[in-house]
Amino acid sequence: MSRLDSSRTSQDAVVIGGGFYGAAIAVYLAKQRGLKRILLIEREPALLMRASYNNQARVHNGYHYPRSFTTAYRSRVNLPKFVRDWPLAVKQNFTKLYAIARRNSKVTAKQFERFCREIGADIQPADPVLRGLFEPRLIEDVYLVKEYAFNTTQLAQWAERELKESGVQVHYDTRVTSISKGVQAPLQVVAKKKDGSQESIPCRYVFNCTYSGLNQFKGDFPGVSTGLKQEITEMALMQMPPSLNGLGITVMDGPFFSMMPFPARELHTLSHVRYTPHLHWNDLPEIDPYEKLRCYERDTRVDRMVRDVGRYIPEVLKAKHIDSLFEVKTVLMKNEGDDGRPILFEKHAELPGCYSVLGGKIDNIYDVLETLEAEIITGIDAQEKSIFGAVNV
Incomplete structure (x- = not known):
């Protein structure tokens, strides 16, 4: 040897x-x-x-976890530290919006507002121009928030x-x-x-x-x-039209999709709660997740992502798919129900x-x-x- x-x-x-x-x-x-x-x-x-590269590159500020107070609050505490310690890697010069879906959302707009107050997260109503990007029949309310992206x-x-x-x-x-x-x-x-x-x-x-x-x-x-759950996920890399280029948008909390700047490629990621996860299994020592990913065919689901997201934000239909990042995502099985991390x-x-x-x-x-x-x-x-x-x- x-x-x-x-x-x-x-x-x-x-x-x-x-x-x-x-x-x-x-x-x-x-x-x-x-x-x-x-x-x-x-x-x-x-x-x-x-996994450090193949993700949405989001520096969380708590908004993402209205059903897990602890995770949300820890993000609120940690975000300013991360910005302080890695300033050159943090992208702040974009507008971040959170929108609440009218149907099938697990939180209402009022509940989301109360949750943000409880964790001390900045939130304000979006102006009419930004609201105009959303289909009002499907979106209850839109908020301007503070959330950043990182450059891997x-x-x-x-x-x-x-x-x-x-x-x-x-x-x-x-x-x-x-x-x-x-x-x-x-x-x-x-x-x-x-x-x-x-x-x-x-x-x-x-x-x-x-x-x-x-x-x-x-x-x-x-x-x-x-217990761990493994997922093969697809993060679509998109070239957004000018109307969406300076924005990050998350629609929650049920339909749940998100588009964020991806500074490492100067593109946007697009993820969707239904189409981003391709395959999942309970983690076992005899199943090598990386080998499973290597053998996976990686057929993109971006068309389905864009079609559904386009119902809420019509301008997304003008976006161009450039690439997709496939990776294994690992989560604790005990937190599947509340999205805690x-x-x-x-x-x-x-x-x-x-x-x-x-x-x-x-x-x-x-x-x-x-x-x-x-x-x-x-x-x-x-x-x-x-x-x-x-x-x-």
Whole structure:
């Protein structure tokens, strides 16, 4: 068995997954917790290429979750932090509207107004010109709100720069296949490169930030205890007509579709509650979500999206379909009914030092880091120093 090139035999922490969460946690461990030997392992050839990129690029401000107060409120708290910490990646120069459907909506306009007051979210009636974009027979009311989009390309550049400055090693095109109890260190991961070469890496901590791949490990890894649902989703990338180009629009909460600026491509995403999900299944270790996505035919449903959205906003019928982003979306089964998006932060008792982390939204990163603050995390050097000091005493 050949080995991957690695200058150190043991790591303080191995972070599995180079999406936004994995990168942010690795930077946090280095800068805030003082770990010196951190290895981030990513199966793609670059950072933030999967779920961090293939989504609606929305920085939530709570409006999206009228049936989950906790998720909405956390978004309200986290949005200003995200804008403060990643200003270059946040697009604010567009008008964002939320509209309430007259029929089949799970909230009325009055309920939506009350909900926004309760979470402290800015909301005001849209002016007549903006209201004129909507079919009044189908829309009860339209509101001007504050909500932003993020540029994943900018976030990836931040992650690459910060990881390098923090001294975090990064292995690309590499997949972790197992997590087990170790001999040289508390934990051991086996990493496999595309060419088939493998390496066993002893470490003190493992942070499993693989999103849809949370349960795809052999060895002693027990899997997460919370039930997960996997979906293959299609996010349509559209070139909007001039009348809609400077807008982001969400219609809720039943028909539920949304169009948002997608800064990384200078286009708009279009998603629809009925047509964006193509296929779903309950997560199981023996079903590899990424392999299932790779084999999926990816026939677009954009015509059906546009046709239905066009009933509410006729100008959408003039939009041009440029591309579609297909990805696996992972949600907690317990939140299917209320659309809540809490973080999953699980400590594996069978593998002390091993954590699994899943966030439903990009702003959840603050909830993850806040939770990590309560954990006792020390590097190998610090542990050795502590033991040596105790012996001398």
